[in-house]
Amino acid sequence: MAFNASAAKAIDRCDRSDAPYLLLDAINHVVPFKFAMSVVYRRDAAPVYVADTFPDRTGKRALELYIEGTYLLNPVYNAYLGGLKAGVYRLRDLAPDAYFSSDHYRQFKVQQQADEELGYRTYGWPAGMEEVVIAIELPKNELAEISFYRRVSLGGFSDTDCDTLCAIEPLVSAIYRRIWQHCGKDSKSEARWTSFDALLGDFGKGQLSPRECNVAHMILKGHSSESISRNLGISVTTVKTHRQNLYAKLGLSTQQELFSLFLMSLQKQRETALVGSGQAPSQAESG
CATH class of the missing domain: 1.10.10.10 (Winged helix-like DNA-binding domain superfamily/Winged helix DNA-binding domain)
Incomplete structure (x- = not known):
């Protein structure tokens, strides 16, 4: 099975820079996605970038803007501050009821978009996407996010897709924690600032x-x-x-x-x- 082969490669190369991408490739074999990205959240500093599959500079710059500030508005980050546990979540299910007021998002380099599932996106972020998240608990009270994106116009993610992600989540999380033991040490130190x-x-x-x-x-x-x-x-x-x-x-x-x-x-x-x-x-x- 292709998932097993790619997952095994990620384990074998958990100390290499391509390990996060091998893990994403493994997941793509069982729940195909258009794009994916991963960051690690910390309570006293900005997120740590781990990996992404955005194909162009525009998407990658959007991810930079996210890490620089718009993550503060993100439902996953705020759920993490509230004690989010490991698991699989649809992004829209994590948001407060009035989370997407336009007054909020004009101020943080975001665009109001009526066709977005959450009503906005960071400038440059791929448009018209549904997002599903695997949340992974890490040592030191950190939390990893792996987010997967599919076009809403093509049906987004089905309940079966989410069930499949739930089934593989324990193995994915175990592999990710091994990868983080290595790439976490190598991540650039950033200015630590109040959460x-x-x-x-x-x-x-x-x-x-x-x-x-x-x-x-x-x-x-x-x-x-x-x-x-x-x-x-x-x-x-x-x-x-x-x-x-x-x-x-x-x-x-x-x-x-x-x-x-x-x-x-x-x-x-x-x-x-x-x-x-x-x-x-x-x-x-x-x-």
């Missing part, structure tokens, strides 16, 4: 009440008033009152302004981390 949740923890402190901070943080994560109500155990009316109060205290009038203010805090945090690590932010970053 999304940690930065959220500081956002609004000293200006907002603890409950207003909670509401602000959930708005930024993409929750609707109804979702905030359910999660915090308060009425929708109370949520709206907290929203009005926090906007007034921060001198804001819209959700877009709230998100822009948060982005300014995020940028300052990153620049501080870069300076502390001896790296000067580029003109694009500082401008």
Whole structure:
């Protein structure tokens, strides 16, 4: 069986740079995909790039933009911060109910797209794709994502495809962990900077009440008033009152302004981390 042969090669070459691609090739034999990519998430730093099969520079640049910042909006990353376990997931099933507000995504180099399953994509990301993810738990509380893409117009991924991925997930995860033991050591060290949740923890402190901070943080994560109500155990009316109060205290009038203010805090945090690590932010970053 072609899957077994490619998986065996990935095991034999787990200390080589082509190992992640051999693993992707093995999976492609049983659940064919158009594109695939893999990164590893860490709580106190940007993701680590592992592999991708995007065919051109445009797609690869989109992946760079993702790692530079738009991952903060990604359902997989936010599910990881919330304790996502190993398994197979459709991307759309991981997102909060109001995750794809246009106010959020204009700010993070993303495009609103009505025909995307999530309503947006990073600039340059292949269009019209459905995404299925294998999440792999790693040591040190890290999480690997292998994402597979198929065109929605061609039917995307069937339930049978997802069942097949579930069946091979334990073996795929075991191989990936062996590969990560080697490529994780070789990955370039990057400026370590405060994670999304940690930065959220500081956002609004000293200006907002603890409950207003909670509401602000959930708005930024993409929750609707109804979702905030359910999660915090308060009425929708109370949520709206907290929203009005926090906007007034921060001198804001819209959700877009709230998100822009948060982005300014995020940028300052990153620049501080870069300076502390001896790296000067580029003109694009500082401008």
